[in-house]
Amino acid sequence: MLEFKSISCFFNNEKIVDTVSFSVGKGEIVILMGPNGSGKSTFAHAIMGNPLYRLGNDAVIAVDGHDITKKTTEEKAKEGLFLAFQNPIAVPGVSVTKLLREIQGAQASGTLLKDVRSYAQSFDFSDTLLSRGINDGFSGGEKKKIEMMQACFLAKKYALFDEIDTGLDADALRAIATSINALKKKNIGCVVITHYLRLVDYLEADKVLVMHKGQIVKRGTKALASLIEKEGYEKIVKVKGKNEKIPKK
Numbered sequence: 001m002l003e004f005k006s007i008s009c010f011f012n013n014e015k016i017v018d019t020v021s022f023s024v025g026k027g028e029i030v031i032l033m034g035p036n037g038s039g040k041s042t043f044a045h046a047i048m049g050n051p052l053y054r055l056g057n058d059a060v061i062a063v064d065g066h067d068i069t070k071k072t073t074e075e076k077a078k079e080g081l082f083l084a085f086q087n088p089i090a091v092p093g094v095s096v097t098k099l100l101r102e103i104q105g106a107q108a109s110g111t112l113l114k115d116v117r118s119y120a121q122s123f124d125f126s127d128t129l130l131s132r133g134i135n136d137g138f139s140g141g142e143k144k145k146i147e148m149m150q151a152c153f154l155a156k157k158y159a160l161f162d163e164i165d166t167g168l169d170a171d172a173l174r175a176i177a178t179s180i181n182a183l184k185k186k187n188i189g190c191v192v193i194t195h196y197l198r199l200v201d202y203l204e205a206d207k208v209l210v211m212h213k214g215q216i217v218k219r220g221t222k223a224l225a226s227l228i229e230k231e232g233y234e235k236i237v238k239v240k241g242k243n244e245k246i247p248k249k
């Protein structure tokens, strides 16, 4: 199980995420929704160790009972955590294939290349895309597919996807959802950050959490996502007065 306990995240000493706690079981899909600016990306970056953010002193991140809170990003990745970025950076000169090969170790076998090609086919992108610098001039949708592809190859235990669905056409969206559902089948726990129902609809989601102003204000199942689609966030989160405590559960 991947556990987040009392996660607060600070940016420039401002508290952006406020004592967020939830867990992700093996093979579970947890959806994290919430309006723009609610702190979803900050949460994902802070727990992976992005130096822009500081975790609160009480924060605990545990992978299968093993506390990894204080570990470096690289160590967290080695412990089996993978984050797909909302805005992946370009790395001119390092191709997708080269990256995967490097990370998977020297076994630059034909098998890896074959897997990469078959994956590329399922996503309908060409071999040439794979030999270009990562995200170098890629379209928004291509970047997202490349993030998903890395998750499929590199996620070992748990994966976090930050708006993997933004900018995708209908076919790509379905392909991404199929890939996440396939990770679930491989017993990998996934946190899927999104604010659209369309992706949630395709996913075999187990839990839906709603973040608002840095706190989890609602917990539910897929029905909660449908309700948000129908009624909008404002009604669901019932925006509280500034000093009013929002109940944890």
Ligand SMILES: Nc1ncnc2c1ncn2[C@@H]1O[C@H](COP(=O)(O)OP(=O)(O)O)[C@@H](O)[C@H]1O
Residues within 6 Å of the ligand: 011, 016, 034, 035, 036, 037, 038, 039, 040, 041, 042, 043, 052
């Ligand atoms: N690197 C940053 N620079 C400036 N503001 C930031 C930064 N990271 C987070 N914030 C602020 O934190 C809040 C939450 O942002 P974010 O985590 O991106 O929300 P979400 O992903 O839910 O849309 C916003 O008000 C945003 O402006």
Ligand SMILES: [Mg+2]
Residues within 6 Å of the ligand: 040, 041, 042, 086, 162, 163
């Ligand atoms: Mg975001």
